[in-house]
Amino acid sequence: MPELPEMERYRNILGKNLTGKIITGVEVNREKSINIPVQEFIDQVANRTVVAVKRRAKHLIFELDSGNSLLLHLMLGGWMFLGNEEESPDRTKQVILSFGEVNLYFIGLRLGYLHLLEPGQLQEKLAGYGPEPLAIGLDEFKARIRMKKGTLKSLFVDQSFIAGIGNCYSDEICFKARLNTAKKSASLTETQVTSLFSAMKPVLLNALEIGGYMDDPLFPGDTKTGQYNDHTLVYDRENQPCKRCGTAITKIKVSSKKSFVCPNCQED
Template sequence: MPELPEMENYRIQLSQLILDRPITKVTVGRDKSINKDSADFIREVTGTRIIFIERRGKHLLFHLDSGRRLLLHLMLGGLLYLGTDEDKPGRSTQVEISFGNQTLYFIGLRLGYLHLYSAKESDEFLSDLGPEVIDRRMTEEKFIQLFAKRRGALKSTLVNQHVIAGIGNCYADEIAFEAELRPSSKIQNLSRDDLAKLYHSSLAVFRHATDHGGYIELPLTKEDKLTGGFNDLCRVYDRAGEGCIRCDGVIEKSEIGGRKVFFCPKCQHDK
């Protein structure tokens, strides 16, 4: 599932490619991927322009010049591709938004969605999301206070979107590794120093992952050489059986709360 770095990569690239271009055609291939009658959805979006792209957690918000917003959550298996009919991937698309000869293809929206909302509706929809580590208003002290009263496994807390937004399975494991903590560590057992290290580890992992285009392998465009660059840079996620890059341990795979977990049992400490 795309997480904060993947969606931030999409936001940055699409902001350079589709802003202020008139939407010339909208195609809906799956009614369940949108929240309105398809004819109304097409009518309200066609002819508008996207004037700003915002990211909130794992969501993208496409601000239209009509005042409406398209709210995207890719969920598991969701992808984006911008190109022509000739070079689009051989994958089923649920929604297509065209800008002249180029089309933004929304792929794999079987669980994901693209909803059309007013500004108020989109704000209400996202209102229960927690803050983000990379928000300029977040500080080490605020982060410590945010986690200080929580209980439960570190992994489960990091992926809880009501606590902190944007972290999923992959980056929860990568952050825990950076902080030298087991994903199974209990939040209530972490010291202030542990939480401070967790905060700075989160920043470091997100910046590194975003700079390298996240872990999605499909490029956003035919010319895109950035997207997916972090896939080979993950240090523990999906690396079970491989040697640890930090010590002579071997990465193990486990499970917490129904989620797979990857960690080094030698240099990550349980609390």
């Protein structure tokens, strides 16, 4: 599932390419991927201008000149492709937005969605999310973490605690902070809390710069998307040597989720 670095990369690219562009056509091939009847969705989205592309947590928000927004969550298996019909992947597209000869294809939206929301609906939908990890300060981070008692893994994937981090980057952040993902947040010292905070932003920004870990290209000739797969610290590196100490990375189960850790240099 795409996390903050992936969605922020998508936001950057789509914002540059689509802001100010008119949606000249709308095609819906799966009604369950949207939230209102198909014809109503088409009528309200077609011929609208994209005035901004924003991100909140793992969502993208396409703001329209009508005042409404398209809220996208790719969930597991969802992805996008920006290109013309000849360049598009040979995959079923649940929704297609056309911008003249260029189309934005929404693919794999079996669990994900593209919902058209009024401002109040959008605010309500996003109300339960915690602060953005790239914007939160140390004092607020400390205050929020002291309110939690679960494992670090469960803490970082909890979108009400902090928004945009999931399975991959929770492992990466904990590794950089030298803390096991199974460690209880209530047991952390002040120094360890600071270490977690200090690890969080560099890990996310580095992944964003490298291209994120999702494999599917966003546009024709896109060779950068997914390059973080070759740079992960521990995630999905079971039995490979730790990049700090050489010990084999192990896969464990934490809070019912898989997690990758170095058993030697991440403190329990």
